[in-house]
Amino acid sequence: MAELIPLLRAIVGDAHVLARGQAPATDLAPFETDWRKRYKGIASAVVRPGATKEVAEVVRACAAAGVAIVPQGGNTGLVGGATPDPSGTQVVLSLTRLNRIRAVDADNLTLTAEAGCVLQQVQQAADGAGLLFPLSLAAEGSCTIGGNLATNAGGTQVLRYGNARDLCLGLEVVTAAGEVWSGLSGLRKDNTGYDLRQLFIGSEGTLGIITAATLKLFAKPAARLTAWVAVNGVADAVRLLGLAQRRLGAELTGFELMNAEALALVGRHHPQLAVPLAGSSRHAVLLESSDAESEAHARQRLEGLLADAIGAGCAQDAVVAESLSQAATLWQIRESIPLAQAAEGLNIKHDIALPASAIAAFCDEAAALLAHTVPGARLVNFGHLGDGNLHFNVQAPAGTDAATFLRQHEAAVNHAVYEAVARHGGAFSAEHGVGQLKTQELARYEPPVALAMMRAVKAALDPHNLLNPGRVLGPAPKIGPT
Numbered sequence: 001m002a003e004l005i006p007l008l009r010a011i012v013g014d015a016h017v018l019a020r021g022q023a024p025a026t027d028l029a030p031f032e033t034d035w036r037k038r039y040k041g042i043a044s045a046v047v048r049p050g051a052t053k054e055v056a057e058v059v060r061a062c063a064a065a066g067v068a069i070v071p072q073g074g075n076t077g078l079v080g081g082a083t084p085d086p087s088g089t090q091v092v093l094s095l096t097r098l099n100r101i102r103a104v105d106a107d108n109l110t111l112t113a114e115a116g117c118v119l120q121q122v123q124q125a126a127d128g129a130g131l132l133f134p135l136s137l138a139a140e141g142s143c144t145i146g147g148n149l150a151t152n153a154g155g156t157q158v159l160r161y162g163n164a165r166d167l168c169l170g171l172e173v174v175t176a177a178g179e180v181w182s183g184l185s186g187l188r189k190d191n192t193g194y195d196l197r198q199l200f201i202g203s204e205g206t207l208g209i210i211t212a213a214t215l216k217l218f219a220k221p222a223a224r225l226t227a228w229v230a231v232n233g234v235a236d237a238v239r240l241l242g243l244a245q246r247r248l249g250a251e252l253t254g255f256e257l258m259n260a261e262a263l264a265l266v267g268r269h270h271p272q273l274a275v276p277l278a279g280s281s282r283h284a285v286l287l288e289s290s291d292a293e294s295e296a297h298a299r300q301r302l303e304g305l306l307a308d309a310i311g312a313g314c315a316q317d318a319v320v321a322e323s324l325s326q327a328a329t330l331w332q333i334r335e336s337i338p339l340a341q342a343a344e345g346l347n348i349k350h351d352i353a354l355p356a357s358a359i360a361a362f363c364d365e366a367a368a369l370l371a372h373t374v375p376g377a378r379l380v381n382f383g384h385l386g387d388g389n390l391h392f393n394v395q396a397p398a399g400t401d402a403a404t405f406l407r408q409h410e411a412a413v414n415h416a417v418y419e420a421v422a423r424h425g426g427a428f429s430a431e432h433g434v435g436q437l438k439t440q441e442l443a444r445y446e447p448p449v450a451l452a453m454m455r456a457v458k459a460a461l462d463p464h465n466l467l468n469p470g471r472v473l474g475p476a477p478k479i480g481p482t
Protein backbone atom coordinates (compact mmCIF):
# COMPACT_ATOMS: atom_id res chain seq x y z
CA MET A 1 0.00 0.00 0.00
CA ALA A 2 2.83 2.39 0.85
CA GLU A 3 4.06 2.05 -2.75
CA LEU A 4 0.57 2.35 -4.26
CA ILE A 5 -0.33 5.75 -2.83
CA PRO A 6 2.43 7.69 -4.67
CA LEU A 7 1.34 5.96 -7.88
CA LEU A 8 -2.26 7.02 -7.28
CA ARG A 9 -1.09 10.58 -6.57
CA ALA A 10 0.79 10.62 -9.83
CA ILE A 11 -2.37 9.57 -11.70
CA VAL A 12 -5.01 11.87 -10.19
CA GLY A 13 -2.92 14.59 -8.54
CA ASP A 14 -1.97 15.00 -4.87
CA ALA A 15 -5.11 16.90 -3.99
CA HIS A 16 -7.31 14.00 -5.03
CA VAL A 17 -5.79 11.19 -2.99
CA LEU A 18 -7.00 11.31 0.57
CA ALA A 19 -5.11 9.14 3.02
CA ARG A 20 -5.05 9.03 6.79
CA GLY A 21 -2.37 11.26 8.31
CA GLN A 22 -1.24 12.59 4.91
CA ALA A 23 -1.80 15.89 3.14
CA PRO A 24 -4.29 17.18 2.18
CA ALA A 25 -5.68 16.92 5.73
CA THR A 26 -9.11 15.44 5.26
CA ASP A 27 -11.69 13.64 7.30
CA LEU A 28 -12.12 10.25 5.64
CA ALA A 29 -15.09 9.34 7.83
CA PRO A 30 -17.80 10.44 5.37
CA PHE A 31 -16.37 8.00 2.80
CA GLU A 32 -16.08 5.19 5.35
CA THR A 33 -19.63 5.23 6.68
CA ASP A 34 -22.93 4.63 4.94
CA TRP A 35 -25.93 6.98 4.91
CA ARG A 36 -27.70 5.06 7.67
CA LYS A 37 -24.50 4.95 9.79
CA ARG A 38 -24.97 1.24 9.95
CA TYR A 39 -21.59 0.26 8.54
CA LYS A 40 -18.19 1.67 9.38
CA GLY A 41 -15.09 0.69 7.45
CA ILE A 42 -11.50 1.85 7.13
CA ALA A 43 -10.17 2.89 3.72
CA SER A 44 -6.47 2.75 2.93
CA ALA A 45 -7.11 5.78 0.70
CA VAL A 46 -9.89 7.62 -1.07
CA VAL A 47 -9.05 8.31 -4.71
CA ARG A 48 -10.99 10.87 -6.71
CA PRO A 49 -10.19 10.65 -10.43
CA GLY A 50 -11.44 13.41 -12.71
CA ALA A 51 -11.60 11.56 -16.02
CA THR A 52 -12.31 8.08 -17.39
CA LYS A 53 -8.68 7.66 -18.38
CA GLU A 54 -7.65 8.30 -14.78
CA VAL A 55 -10.19 5.75 -13.52
CA ALA A 56 -8.64 3.17 -15.85
CA GLU A 57 -5.12 3.99 -14.64
CA VAL A 58 -6.21 3.80 -10.98
CA VAL A 59 -7.80 0.40 -11.58
CA ARG A 60 -4.65 -0.86 -13.30
CA ALA A 61 -2.46 0.38 -10.45
CA CYS A 62 -4.70 -1.23 -7.82
CA ALA A 63 -4.88 -4.47 -9.82
CA ALA A 64 -1.10 -4.63 -10.09
CA ALA A 65 -0.83 -4.12 -6.32
CA GLY A 66 -3.63 -6.62 -5.58
CA VAL A 67 -5.62 -3.94 -3.78
CA ALA A 68 -9.41 -4.12 -3.78
CA ILE A 69 -11.52 -1.17 -4.95
CA VAL A 70 -14.83 0.00 -3.51
CA PRO A 71 -16.60 2.28 -6.01
CA GLN A 72 -18.57 5.10 -4.44
CA GLY A 73 -20.93 7.72 -5.85
CA GLY A 74 -23.12 9.88 -3.63
CA ASN A 75 -22.90 7.31 -0.81
CA THR A 76 -26.67 7.27 -0.29
CA GLY A 77 -27.04 3.51 -0.81
CA LEU A 78 -28.98 1.65 1.86
CA VAL A 79 -27.28 -1.77 1.82
CA GLY A 80 -23.67 -0.88 2.69
CA GLY A 81 -22.39 -1.48 -0.85
CA ALA A 82 -20.18 1.61 -0.99
CA THR A 83 -18.56 1.28 2.46
CA PRO A 84 -15.07 -0.26 2.62
CA ASP A 85 -14.49 -3.19 4.95
CA PRO A 86 -12.68 -2.64 8.29
CA SER A 87 -9.37 -4.14 7.09
CA GLY A 88 -7.86 -0.79 6.15
CA THR A 89 -6.64 -2.27 2.86
CA GLN A 90 -9.39 -1.25 0.41
CA VAL A 91 -9.27 1.84 -1.78
CA VAL A 92 -12.47 3.86 -2.06
CA LEU A 93 -12.83 5.05 -5.65
CA SER A 94 -15.03 8.13 -5.50
CA LEU A 95 -16.57 9.04 -8.86
CA THR A 96 -17.97 12.44 -7.88
CA ARG A 97 -15.41 14.44 -9.87
CA LEU A 98 -16.63 12.82 -13.09
CA ASN A 99 -19.51 15.24 -13.17
CA ARG A 100 -19.90 16.61 -16.69
CA ILE A 101 -22.97 16.39 -18.87
CA ARG A 102 -21.20 15.37 -22.06
CA ALA A 103 -24.06 15.82 -24.53
CA VAL A 104 -27.77 16.36 -24.94
CA ASP A 105 -29.22 15.05 -28.22
CA ALA A 106 -32.73 16.46 -28.27
CA ASP A 107 -33.60 14.88 -31.63
CA ASN A 108 -32.61 11.44 -30.39
CA LEU A 109 -34.12 12.10 -26.93
CA THR A 110 -30.88 11.18 -25.18
CA LEU A 111 -28.41 12.70 -22.76
CA THR A 112 -24.90 11.50 -21.99
CA ALA A 113 -23.69 12.13 -18.45
CA GLU A 114 -20.60 11.16 -16.51
CA ALA A 115 -21.12 8.77 -13.63
CA GLY A 116 -20.55 11.30 -10.86
CA CYS A 117 -23.29 13.69 -12.02
CA VAL A 118 -25.80 14.10 -9.24
CA LEU A 119 -29.22 12.84 -10.34
CA GLN A 120 -30.75 16.28 -9.88
CA GLN A 121 -28.11 17.73 -12.21
CA VAL A 122 -29.16 15.24 -14.89
CA GLN A 123 -32.84 16.10 -14.36
CA GLN A 124 -31.99 19.80 -14.66
CA ALA A 125 -29.95 19.31 -17.83
CA ALA A 126 -32.89 17.47 -19.41
CA ASP A 127 -35.27 20.18 -18.22
CA GLY A 128 -33.00 22.84 -19.71
CA ALA A 129 -33.47 21.15 -23.10
CA GLY A 130 -37.25 21.17 -22.60
CA LEU A 131 -37.27 17.43 -21.90
CA LEU A 132 -37.74 15.07 -18.98
CA PHE A 133 -35.40 12.59 -17.32
CA PRO A 134 -37.90 10.81 -15.14
CA LEU A 135 -35.79 8.92 -12.58
CA SER A 136 -36.77 10.44 -9.25
CA LEU A 137 -35.97 9.49 -5.66
CA ALA A 138 -35.74 11.22 -2.33
CA ALA A 139 -31.93 11.13 -2.43
CA GLU A 140 -31.80 12.85 -5.86
CA GLY A 141 -29.96 15.88 -4.46
CA SER A 142 -26.94 13.72 -3.58
CA CYS A 143 -27.05 10.32 -5.30
CA THR A 144 -25.16 10.03 -8.60
CA ILE A 145 -26.27 8.63 -11.92
CA GLY A 146 -23.44 6.08 -11.72
CA GLY A 147 -24.75 4.90 -8.34
CA ASN A 148 -28.29 4.87 -9.69
CA LEU A 149 -27.25 2.59 -12.53
CA ALA A 150 -24.98 0.44 -10.36
CA THR A 151 -27.95 -0.22 -8.05
CA ASN A 152 -30.62 -0.18 -10.77
CA ALA A 153 -32.45 2.42 -8.70
CA GLY A 154 -36.23 2.64 -8.75
CA GLY A 155 -37.97 5.56 -7.08
CA THR A 156 -41.34 7.14 -7.60
CA GLN A 157 -41.83 7.13 -11.39
CA VAL A 158 -41.11 3.48 -12.17
CA LEU A 159 -44.76 2.71 -12.79
CA ARG A 160 -44.69 4.82 -15.94
CA TYR A 161 -41.02 5.05 -16.97
CA GLY A 162 -39.32 1.97 -15.50
CA ASN A 163 -36.21 1.49 -13.32
CA ALA A 164 -32.78 2.98 -14.02
CA ARG A 165 -32.16 -0.09 -16.19
CA ASP A 166 -35.01 0.89 -18.50
CA LEU A 167 -33.72 4.45 -18.82
CA CYS A 168 -30.21 3.63 -20.00
CA LEU A 169 -29.23 3.06 -23.62
CA GLY A 170 -25.48 2.96 -23.35
CA LEU A 171 -22.61 2.78 -20.88
CA GLU A 172 -18.93 3.55 -20.64
CA VAL A 173 -17.27 1.17 -18.20
CA VAL A 174 -13.78 0.63 -16.86
CA THR A 175 -13.26 -3.12 -16.53
CA ALA A 176 -11.46 -4.89 -13.70
CA ALA A 177 -8.43 -5.10 -15.98
CA GLY A 178 -8.41 -1.32 -16.32
CA GLU A 179 -9.66 -1.28 -19.91
CA VAL A 180 -12.27 1.20 -21.11
CA TRP A 181 -15.38 -0.22 -22.78
CA SER A 182 -17.00 2.60 -24.75
CA GLY A 183 -20.56 1.45 -25.14
CA LEU A 184 -22.22 4.87 -25.15
CA SER A 185 -24.78 3.98 -27.77
CA GLY A 186 -27.94 6.03 -28.09
CA LEU A 187 -29.65 3.23 -30.00
CA ARG A 188 -33.07 1.95 -29.03
CA LYS A 189 -32.57 -1.26 -30.96
CA ASP A 190 -29.22 -3.01 -30.83
CA ASN A 191 -29.06 -6.78 -30.94
CA THR A 192 -25.34 -7.04 -31.59
CA GLY A 193 -24.52 -9.94 -29.29
CA TYR A 194 -24.96 -10.14 -25.52
CA ASP A 195 -26.30 -7.01 -23.86
CA LEU A 196 -23.25 -6.15 -21.73
CA ARG A 197 -24.78 -2.90 -20.51
CA GLN A 198 -27.47 -4.82 -18.62
CA LEU A 199 -24.80 -6.91 -16.87
CA PHE A 200 -23.20 -3.85 -15.34
CA ILE A 201 -26.49 -2.19 -14.41
CA GLY A 202 -27.50 -3.43 -10.98
CA SER A 203 -24.12 -5.11 -10.36
CA GLU A 204 -23.35 -2.74 -7.44
CA GLY A 205 -19.77 -2.07 -8.41
CA THR A 206 -18.79 -5.74 -8.46
CA LEU A 207 -18.27 -6.17 -12.23
CA GLY A 208 -16.94 -2.86 -13.52
CA ILE A 209 -16.75 0.87 -12.85
CA ILE A 210 -19.41 2.87 -14.67
CA THR A 211 -17.86 6.13 -15.86
CA ALA A 212 -20.59 7.52 -18.14
CA ALA A 213 -24.05 6.67 -19.46
CA THR A 214 -26.34 7.58 -22.31
CA LEU A 215 -29.84 8.02 -20.90
CA LYS A 216 -33.33 8.18 -22.36
CA LEU A 217 -35.22 11.46 -22.28
CA PHE A 218 -38.96 11.98 -22.67
CA ALA A 219 -41.36 14.73 -23.65
CA LYS A 220 -42.46 16.72 -20.61
CA PRO A 221 -46.11 16.23 -19.70
CA ALA A 222 -48.33 19.30 -20.16
CA ALA A 223 -49.70 18.88 -16.64
CA ARG A 224 -48.96 16.88 -13.55
CA LEU A 225 -51.47 16.45 -10.73
CA THR A 226 -51.04 14.98 -7.29
CA ALA A 227 -53.80 13.56 -5.11
CA TRP A 228 -53.78 12.41 -1.49
CA VAL A 229 -56.22 9.57 -0.92
CA ALA A 230 -57.29 8.12 2.41
CA VAL A 231 -57.77 4.35 2.22
CA ASN A 232 -58.78 1.84 4.83
CA GLY A 233 -56.06 -0.73 4.30
CA VAL A 234 -53.63 -2.34 1.90
CA ALA A 235 -56.31 -4.40 0.14
CA ASP A 236 -58.26 -1.23 -0.67
CA ALA A 237 -55.08 0.50 -1.86
CA VAL A 238 -54.42 -2.39 -4.27
CA ARG A 239 -58.02 -2.16 -5.55
CA LEU A 240 -57.54 1.58 -6.05
CA LEU A 241 -54.32 0.87 -7.97
CA GLY A 242 -56.14 -1.51 -10.32
CA LEU A 243 -58.90 1.03 -10.90
CA ALA A 244 -56.38 3.84 -11.53
CA GLN A 245 -54.42 1.69 -13.98
CA ARG A 246 -57.55 0.81 -15.94
CA ARG A 247 -58.86 4.37 -15.97
CA LEU A 248 -55.67 6.41 -16.41
CA GLY A 249 -53.43 3.99 -18.32
CA ALA A 250 -50.05 5.60 -19.04
CA GLU A 251 -51.21 8.84 -17.37
CA LEU A 252 -50.69 7.16 -13.98
CA THR A 253 -47.12 8.12 -13.09
CA GLY A 254 -46.94 7.58 -9.33
CA PHE A 255 -48.71 5.47 -6.75
CA GLU A 256 -47.20 5.54 -3.26
CA LEU A 257 -48.58 3.91 -0.13
CA MET A 258 -48.02 5.06 3.45
CA ASN A 259 -49.40 3.49 6.61
CA ALA A 260 -50.46 5.36 9.75
CA GLU A 261 -47.19 4.54 11.61
CA ALA A 262 -45.14 6.04 8.76
CA LEU A 263 -47.24 9.22 8.83
CA ALA A 264 -47.03 9.38 12.64
CA LEU A 265 -43.23 9.44 12.38
CA VAL A 266 -43.40 12.30 9.86
CA GLY A 267 -45.74 14.14 12.25
CA ARG A 268 -43.27 13.70 15.10
CA HIS A 269 -40.02 14.59 13.29
CA HIS A 270 -41.30 17.02 10.63
CA PRO A 271 -44.20 18.76 12.41
CA GLN A 272 -44.14 21.60 9.88
CA LEU A 273 -45.56 19.20 7.29
CA ALA A 274 -49.34 19.01 7.77
CA VAL A 275 -50.55 15.53 6.81
CA PRO A 276 -53.88 15.88 4.95
CA LEU A 277 -56.99 13.90 5.89
CA ALA A 278 -55.21 12.82 9.07
CA GLY A 279 -57.25 10.52 11.27
CA SER A 280 -59.65 9.52 8.52
CA SER A 281 -57.98 6.24 7.59
CA ARG A 282 -55.29 3.72 8.38
CA HIS A 283 -53.36 4.30 5.16
CA ALA A 284 -52.81 7.04 2.61
CA VAL A 285 -52.02 6.84 -1.08
CA LEU A 286 -50.16 9.53 -2.97
CA LEU A 287 -51.29 9.31 -6.56
CA GLU A 288 -49.76 11.26 -9.42
CA SER A 289 -51.10 11.58 -12.94
CA SER A 290 -49.41 13.24 -15.90
CA ASP A 291 -51.25 14.45 -18.93
CA ALA A 292 -50.00 15.24 -22.41
CA GLU A 293 -52.98 17.49 -23.14
CA SER A 294 -53.81 20.06 -20.44
CA GLU A 295 -54.31 20.56 -16.73
CA ALA A 296 -58.08 20.84 -17.16
CA HIS A 297 -58.16 17.47 -18.93
CA ALA A 298 -55.93 15.89 -16.27
CA ARG A 299 -58.08 17.26 -13.43
CA GLN A 300 -61.29 16.06 -15.00
CA ARG A 301 -59.93 12.53 -15.42
CA LEU A 302 -58.34 12.38 -11.97
CA GLU A 303 -61.37 13.76 -10.14
CA GLY A 304 -63.60 11.32 -12.03
CA LEU A 305 -61.40 8.43 -10.96
CA LEU A 306 -61.36 9.53 -7.31
CA ALA A 307 -65.16 9.99 -7.17
CA ASP A 308 -65.63 6.49 -8.58
CA ALA A 309 -63.07 5.04 -6.15
CA ILE A 310 -64.94 6.56 -3.23
CA GLY A 311 -68.21 5.25 -4.71
CA ALA A 312 -66.70 1.78 -5.05
CA GLY A 313 -65.54 1.89 -1.41
CA CYS A 314 -61.80 1.50 -2.10
CA ALA A 315 -61.09 5.13 -1.09
CA GLN A 316 -62.50 6.96 1.92
CA ASP A 317 -61.68 10.53 0.98
CA ALA A 318 -59.35 12.41 -1.37
CA VAL A 319 -57.86 15.82 -2.10
CA VAL A 320 -56.17 16.97 -5.29
CA ALA A 321 -53.36 19.52 -4.89
CA GLU A 322 -54.46 22.91 -6.22
CA SER A 323 -50.98 24.23 -6.92
CA LEU A 324 -47.47 23.05 -7.64
CA SER A 325 -46.42 24.03 -4.13
CA GLN A 326 -49.24 21.99 -2.59
CA ALA A 327 -48.20 19.03 -4.74
CA ALA A 328 -44.58 19.51 -3.64
CA THR A 329 -45.68 19.45 0.02
CA LEU A 330 -47.55 16.18 -0.50
CA TRP A 331 -44.42 14.65 -2.05
CA GLN A 332 -42.33 16.07 0.77
CA ILE A 333 -44.47 14.19 3.29
CA ARG A 334 -43.87 10.95 1.43
CA GLU A 335 -40.15 11.62 0.98
CA SER A 336 -39.69 12.56 4.63
CA ILE A 337 -40.58 9.09 5.83
CA PRO A 338 -37.05 7.61 5.52
CA LEU A 339 -35.62 10.73 7.19
CA ALA A 340 -38.20 10.55 10.00
CA GLN A 341 -37.39 6.87 10.45
CA ALA A 342 -33.68 7.62 10.64
CA ALA A 343 -34.37 10.34 13.22
CA GLU A 344 -36.42 7.87 15.25
CA GLY A 345 -33.46 5.45 15.35
CA LEU A 346 -32.07 2.45 13.52
CA ASN A 347 -34.75 0.14 12.19
CA ILE A 348 -34.94 -3.19 10.42
CA LYS A 349 -35.49 -2.40 6.76
CA HIS A 350 -37.08 -4.68 4.18
CA ASP A 351 -37.12 -3.41 0.60
CA ILE A 352 -39.35 -6.07 -0.91
CA ALA A 353 -41.23 -6.70 -4.13
CA LEU A 354 -44.43 -8.71 -4.46
CA PRO A 355 -46.96 -9.40 -7.18
CA ALA A 356 -49.83 -6.89 -6.74
CA SER A 357 -52.21 -9.78 -6.27
CA ALA A 358 -50.29 -11.03 -3.21
CA ILE A 359 -49.52 -7.75 -1.42
CA ALA A 360 -52.54 -7.56 0.88
CA ALA A 361 -52.30 -11.20 1.98
CA PHE A 362 -48.56 -10.80 2.57
CA CYS A 363 -49.06 -7.68 4.71
CA ASP A 364 -51.69 -9.38 6.87
CA GLU A 365 -49.58 -12.49 7.33
CA ALA A 366 -46.35 -10.61 8.07
CA ALA A 367 -48.06 -8.26 10.52
CA ALA A 368 -49.49 -11.23 12.42
CA LEU A 369 -46.09 -12.96 12.48
CA LEU A 370 -44.35 -9.83 13.75
CA ALA A 371 -46.97 -9.21 16.44
CA HIS A 372 -46.01 -12.65 17.69
CA THR A 373 -42.22 -12.38 17.18
CA VAL A 374 -41.68 -8.82 18.45
CA PRO A 375 -44.74 -7.65 20.39
CA GLY A 376 -45.01 -3.86 20.51
CA ALA A 377 -42.66 -3.26 17.55
CA ARG A 378 -43.90 -0.62 15.12
CA LEU A 379 -44.50 -1.62 11.55
CA VAL A 380 -43.63 1.27 9.25
CA ASN A 381 -44.98 0.25 5.88
CA PHE A 382 -44.68 2.55 2.88
CA GLY A 383 -43.38 2.48 -0.64
CA HIS A 384 -44.01 2.31 -4.33
CA LEU A 385 -47.18 0.22 -4.34
CA GLY A 386 -47.60 0.87 -8.06
CA ASP A 387 -44.49 -1.26 -8.64
CA GLY A 388 -45.36 -3.85 -5.98
CA ASN A 389 -42.43 -2.47 -3.95
CA LEU A 390 -42.88 -1.98 -0.21
CA HIS A 391 -40.49 -0.61 2.38
CA PHE A 392 -41.74 -2.90 5.11
CA ASN A 393 -39.70 -1.64 8.03
CA VAL A 394 -39.76 -2.65 11.67
CA GLN A 395 -39.03 -0.01 14.28
CA ALA A 396 -38.34 -0.72 17.95
CA PRO A 397 -41.28 -0.27 20.33
CA ALA A 398 -41.70 3.41 21.26
CA GLY A 399 -39.37 4.47 24.06
CA THR A 400 -37.02 1.47 23.78
CA ASP A 401 -33.40 1.42 22.64
CA ALA A 402 -33.19 0.89 18.88
CA ALA A 403 -29.68 -0.61 18.86
CA THR A 404 -30.61 -3.20 21.50
CA PHE A 405 -33.80 -4.02 19.61
CA LEU A 406 -31.83 -4.57 16.42
CA ARG A 407 -29.24 -6.74 18.13
CA GLN A 408 -31.86 -8.91 19.78
CA HIS A 409 -34.44 -9.23 17.04
CA GLU A 410 -33.03 -8.48 13.60
CA ALA A 411 -32.33 -12.08 12.62
CA ALA A 412 -35.75 -13.37 13.73
CA VAL A 413 -37.59 -10.43 12.14
CA ASN A 414 -35.75 -10.85 8.84
CA HIS A 415 -36.44 -14.56 8.84
CA ALA A 416 -40.17 -14.05 9.46
CA VAL A 417 -40.49 -11.34 6.80
CA TYR A 418 -38.35 -12.90 4.08
CA GLU A 419 -39.91 -16.35 4.48
CA ALA A 420 -43.34 -14.75 4.08
CA VAL A 421 -42.06 -12.81 1.03
CA ALA A 422 -40.84 -16.07 -0.53
CA ARG A 423 -44.15 -17.83 0.22
CA HIS A 424 -45.96 -15.07 -1.65
CA GLY A 425 -43.68 -15.19 -4.71
CA GLY A 426 -41.78 -12.00 -3.90
CA ALA A 427 -38.17 -10.76 -3.83
CA PHE A 428 -36.11 -9.82 -0.75
CA SER A 429 -34.61 -6.85 -2.60
CA ALA A 430 -36.63 -4.62 -4.91
CA GLU A 431 -34.65 -1.45 -5.58
CA HIS A 432 -31.87 -1.07 -2.98
CA GLY A 433 -29.80 -4.09 -4.01
CA VAL A 434 -27.87 -6.63 -1.97
CA GLY A 435 -24.66 -4.82 -0.95
CA GLN A 436 -23.28 -6.31 2.24
CA LEU A 437 -26.64 -6.26 4.03
CA LYS A 438 -28.35 -9.06 2.14
CA THR A 439 -25.65 -11.45 0.96
CA GLN A 440 -27.04 -14.21 3.18
CA GLU A 441 -30.51 -13.74 1.73
CA LEU A 442 -29.09 -13.98 -1.78
CA ALA A 443 -27.43 -17.28 -0.88
CA ARG A 444 -30.64 -18.54 0.74
CA TYR A 445 -33.31 -17.47 -1.72
CA GLU A 446 -31.64 -17.47 -5.15
CA PRO A 447 -31.80 -20.85 -6.87
CA PRO A 448 -28.39 -22.63 -6.98
CA VAL A 449 -28.40 -22.52 -10.79
CA ALA A 450 -28.82 -18.73 -10.72
CA LEU A 451 -26.09 -18.35 -8.09
CA ALA A 452 -23.72 -20.47 -10.16
CA MET A 453 -24.33 -18.28 -13.23
CA MET A 454 -23.77 -15.11 -11.17
CA ARG A 455 -20.48 -16.51 -9.82
CA ALA A 456 -19.41 -17.45 -13.34
CA VAL A 457 -20.09 -13.90 -14.57
CA LYS A 458 -18.14 -12.43 -11.64
CA ALA A 459 -15.22 -14.79 -12.22
CA ALA A 460 -15.16 -13.95 -15.94
CA LEU A 461 -15.28 -10.17 -15.54
CA ASP A 462 -13.32 -9.80 -12.31
CA PRO A 463 -11.19 -12.95 -11.98
CA HIS A 464 -9.04 -11.52 -9.17
CA ASN A 465 -12.04 -10.34 -7.15
CA LEU A 466 -10.78 -6.80 -7.15
CA LEU A 467 -14.05 -4.89 -7.46
CA ASN A 468 -16.18 -4.55 -4.34
CA PRO A 469 -15.25 -7.99 -3.01
CA GLY A 470 -17.72 -9.62 -0.66
CA ARG A 471 -20.62 -7.50 -1.93
CA VAL A 472 -23.65 -9.11 -3.56
CA LEU A 473 -22.23 -12.65 -3.80
CA GLY A 474 -20.71 -12.70 -0.31
CA PRO A 475 -17.20 -13.69 0.74
CA ALA A 476 -15.03 -15.14 -2.00
CA PRO A 477 -11.41 -16.33 -2.29
CA LYS A 478 -8.75 -13.89 -1.13
CA ILE A 479 -7.45 -11.55 -3.82
CA GLY A 480 -3.87 -11.65 -4.94
CA PRO A 481 -1.68 -9.65 -7.32
CA THR A 482 -2.68 -9.95 -10.97
Ligand code: FAD
Pocket residue numbers: 035070071072073074075076077078080081082095115116136137138139142143144145146147148149150151152153154155156204205206208209210211338339431432435468471
Ligand atom coordinates in the same frame (compact mmCIF):
# COMPACT_ATOMS: atom_id res chain seq x y z
P1 FAD B 1 -23.54 4.85 -3.63
O1 FAD B 1 -24.31 4.74 -2.38
O2 FAD B 1 -22.29 5.63 -3.59
O3 FAD B 1 -23.20 3.37 -4.15
C1 FAD B 1 -24.20 2.39 -4.28
C2 FAD B 1 -23.60 1.12 -4.90
O4 FAD B 1 -23.21 1.37 -6.24
C3 FAD B 1 -22.34 0.63 -4.20
O5 FAD B 1 -22.32 -0.77 -4.28
C4 FAD B 1 -21.22 1.24 -5.03
O6 FAD B 1 -20.04 0.46 -4.95
C5 FAD B 1 -21.81 1.21 -6.42
N1 FAD B 1 -21.39 2.31 -7.29
C6 FAD B 1 -21.57 3.65 -7.09
N2 FAD B 1 -21.13 4.34 -8.15
C7 FAD B 1 -20.65 3.43 -9.03
C8 FAD B 1 -20.07 3.53 -10.33
N3 FAD B 1 -19.90 4.71 -10.94
N4 FAD B 1 -19.68 2.39 -10.94
C9 FAD B 1 -19.86 1.18 -10.35
N5 FAD B 1 -20.41 1.04 -9.12
C10 FAD B 1 -20.80 2.15 -8.49
N6 FAD B 1 -33.12 3.92 -3.95
C11 FAD B 1 -34.08 3.60 -4.84
O7 FAD B 1 -33.85 2.77 -5.70
N7 FAD B 1 -35.31 4.19 -4.81
C12 FAD B 1 -35.64 5.12 -3.89
O8 FAD B 1 -36.75 5.62 -3.88
C13 FAD B 1 -34.63 5.49 -2.94
N8 FAD B 1 -34.89 6.42 -2.01
C14 FAD B 1 -33.91 6.78 -1.14
C15 FAD B 1 -34.17 7.77 -0.20
C16 FAD B 1 -33.19 8.18 0.70
C17 FAD B 1 -33.49 9.26 1.68
C18 FAD B 1 -31.92 7.56 0.66
C19 FAD B 1 -30.83 7.98 1.59
C20 FAD B 1 -31.65 6.57 -0.26
C21 FAD B 1 -32.63 6.17 -1.15
N9 FAD B 1 -32.39 5.17 -2.10
C22 FAD B 1 -33.36 4.84 -3.00
C23 FAD B 1 -31.08 4.47 -2.13
C24 FAD B 1 -29.99 5.20 -2.93
O9 FAD B 1 -30.25 6.54 -3.06
C25 FAD B 1 -29.85 4.59 -4.31
O10 FAD B 1 -29.41 3.26 -4.16
C26 FAD B 1 -28.89 5.34 -5.24
O11 FAD B 1 -29.04 4.79 -6.53
C27 FAD B 1 -27.43 5.22 -4.83
O12 FAD B 1 -26.66 6.16 -5.58
P2 FAD B 1 -25.27 6.72 -4.99
O13 FAD B 1 -24.63 7.55 -6.02
O14 FAD B 1 -25.49 7.35 -3.67
O15 FAD B 1 -24.48 5.34 -4.83
Ligand code: ZN
Pocket residue numbers: 155383384391431
Ligand atom coordinates in the same frame (compact mmCIF):
# COMPACT_ATOMS: atom_id res chain seq x y z
ZN1 ZN C 1 -38.05 3.45 -2.32
